[in-house]
Amino acid sequence: MTMKTSDKHVLNKKDLRKMFWRSLPMEFSWHYERQMHMGFEYMISSGLQKIYKGQPEKLKEALIRNLEFFNCTAHITPFIGGVTLAMEEENAKEDNFDTSSITAVKAALMGPLSGLGDSIILGTLRVLAVGIGASLAVKGNILGSILFFLIFNVPTFALRYYTSMKGYELGSTFITRIQKSGVMATFMLAAGILGVMVIGGMVDNLVVAKTALKIGSGSSATKIQEVLDGILPGMLPLGFTGIYYYLLQKKVNVIWIIIGTAIFGIICAQFGILKAN
Known part of the structure; x- marks a missing residue:
């Protein structure tokens, strides 16, 4: 996969690779109040520092903004991180950028990507890896633990890397397109409605x-x-x-x-x- 870069893009592949590595401890600071928000902040913080270089007030606002509630399948979070950094980049360039759209987009992406990630990665791939690994491990075969490690981690690491790049690439292109077309307000409304629906579904199921x-x-x-x-x-x-x-x-x-x-x-x-x- 190749990623087009130009002078208008602040971040490059090296920055996105850093986000990829920083996504690994995503769940280390999980807690009930805001769940994965500190892990998400850590993942994108180096990118934010580069985007808002020389703009300390905007950097402070961005760091506070991205400490809101966040929860998603950890292996797909770099995609949301990439989209978020693309939107933060637009905010750094434009004085009139609506920063509430960043939170709205994050909320809209969390639910659908969690459903997809939980089903495929945790509900299918992990079960498959455990089944193959355990069937060999009970027989005393050391390949059991090795195969479990490889079957689960190789695809998920590749997914993290791919989504790190693709999220930023699609995010920057998408944001530029909707800004020019003037549909940002409509998109924000739709994202907000979807976010409320996701929260409503979570309330009914979890409370x-x-x-x-x-x-x-x-x-x-x-x-x-x-x-x-x-x-x-x-x-x-x-x-x-x-x-x-x-x-x-x-x-x-x-x-x-x-x-x-x-x-x-x-x-x-x-x-x-x-x-x-």
Whole structure:
């Protein structure tokens, strides 16, 4: 694969290779509040420093901007990193560039690429590598561990490298094209809608909150949970997520939120207000 470079591009292959190597410890700093955001920041930080050389205020804003929530299959994150650096490069050149589009594009790419990466890399390739490696390892064959290492890591390393280059190449070309056509606003709206849909799907699947309350007694009792599901499925998870979002906006410490959630859950379970499933 070749990548076209010109004077208008700040980054070159050497910079993108550095991003590739920096993508390897992507999950070393994973945590529940913002998940992979520090790994993503580390991956693109050298590129940002080169892009915003001589623009300390813009560099500071970019570093803060890219510390927002981020989560994606680690082996595909260099693609998003490349697109992000291409957009940051445009921001460095243009005073009127809408920086909210950078966050919107990242949010729009996370969900689809995670679904693709989790299915192919973690759900298929890793299982295949484990199956082949384990079948030999149980027989005492040292090739078991070697084959597992090669079958899983060779394709994923190649994918990381390819997406590092392709993300920046496509990103710079794509951003230039939509800037000239004037459809950036439409693209931002679509990306924002997709991002909200992804977050909504995550809330419904990952946040579990059901009430055990009933109106009446015996077999004829009306279950409050069924009433809520009839009005809006996932109403309680959405409500609790909204409360957490509000608390985070108010800068409430995450540790206190976790402790409060645990205490609230114990009390509600003890008095039969909430149930596990």
